[in-house]
Amino acid sequence: MSRWGLTIPLAGLPLAEHREIIAELPALGYTDAWSAEVSGADAFTPLALASQWGPELRLGPAIVPVFTRGPALLAQHAATLADLAPGRFVLGIGTSSDTIVERWNGIPFEEPYQRARDMLRFLRRALAGEKVKEAYATFTVNGFRLETPPAVPPPIVLAALRPGMLRLAAREADGAISNWLSPEDVRTVRGVLGEEPELLARLFVCPSGDAAEARAIGRWLIAAYMTVPVYRAYHEWLGRGEALRPMNEAWAAGDRQKALEVIPDEVVDDLVVHGTPADCRARIREYVGNGLSTPVLAIVPGGGLSPAEAVRALAPSAG
Incomplete structure (x- = not known):
């Protein structure tokens, strides 16, 4: 069976009211909970709560931008989540976009490929407990070491939308994260990434007939x-x-x-x-059949269902 992920927090449900549905996810067949970071909740707080509410779930941010936190702070965030969910946390990083990085945060969106590569390399060393003193192409770290490195360094997956980043993910990360693609597009992405690395994708799902x-x-x-x-x-x-x-x-x-x-x-x-929830589940399985390792559902309100009802209707256990 493939993994079956859910994007949290759910639209229309306050974060503080997620405990019950997150605790229910494993019984419904969900294996993963992945956050996002755009203009709503930050990437890490929902996962910290989910680590305690759903202790069987694999957790990850999809994604944390590599521009909007400094290297040391990003390593600290990742180490904290890895400590809360040992062996169940995956760090998803990516460049994000010029809108989020430059227009909203006032940070120049320059050399995104190099920044992602440098952050990936830094995080590998920092999360392994090394003291890092190195001048990377896009930033310099002078003597940082995590006070408490994670007992289980988390895998790192890289947001990758085009061939250059997909090849970087295949070479140096533990997988790739995509977004906004069709089942047929999965084959195109796999053609560059290769068959072995994990491929995750957030799928926007509207359970409305x-x-x-x-x-x-x-x-x-x-x-x-x-x-x-x-x-x-x-x-x-x-x-x-x-x-x-x-x-x-x-x-x-x-x-x-x-x-x-x-x-x-x-x-x-x-x-x-x-489509109907059954139609949606069948479509999600088309993605998996074409090579998607981990579909991550981003449920869009529709069909008159409450957030919790939609989660249950779209669960793999539902049919």
Whole structure:
């Protein structure tokens, strides 16, 4: 059986009210809980709570940006989670995007490939308990050592959307994290990453049998992501450049409504899992069949289900 992950916290459910559903996840067939870090909760606090509420779950952030925390602080965060969930924590890191790094945090989004490579190499050493004194290409660490390194250094997986980062993940990380892809795109990604490394992907899932409702929600999500340069380049590589060109042109012209209207149904259906819960589970299994090791469901409200009801309806144990 493949792994079956869930993104936490769930939309529409306050973090403090997650205890019951997180404790229930293993019985429902979920193996993993993965956080995110965009403009809501930070990446680590939900995992700290889940480490105590769901002691059987594997936990990880997907992802922590390598720009928005300094190297030592990021190592401290990772070591803390590894201590709370020994042998169950996986550190997911990535470049994030110019929007989050530069526009929201005021940090230059420069040399993202090099920054990810340098942070990956630093974290390997720091989490193994080494004293690190090295001038990397994008930062310098002068004599840092974790006070209490984790007894079990966590695996590190790297967000990778295009060939250069996928090859780096294959060479130096313990796996790769992708996002916004179709089941067929999994084969493309695997073609670069190789068959052996773990491949995780966050899948946006709307458990609604009303296709119009699901596509309307999906269009908002697609427009918000695919107009960001890193995702635009990613989908040009995957072959959707022309299909998304009208959306990008309308967005650049400031016509947000037109940008939504010109996203083809086929693109929404490719990238957003929707339909009845049974349809959604079948679609998720298509991803797994094409080589996805760990689907991580990001549940989008729809179908009249509460967050907890959606989690239960989409669980692998449900059918």
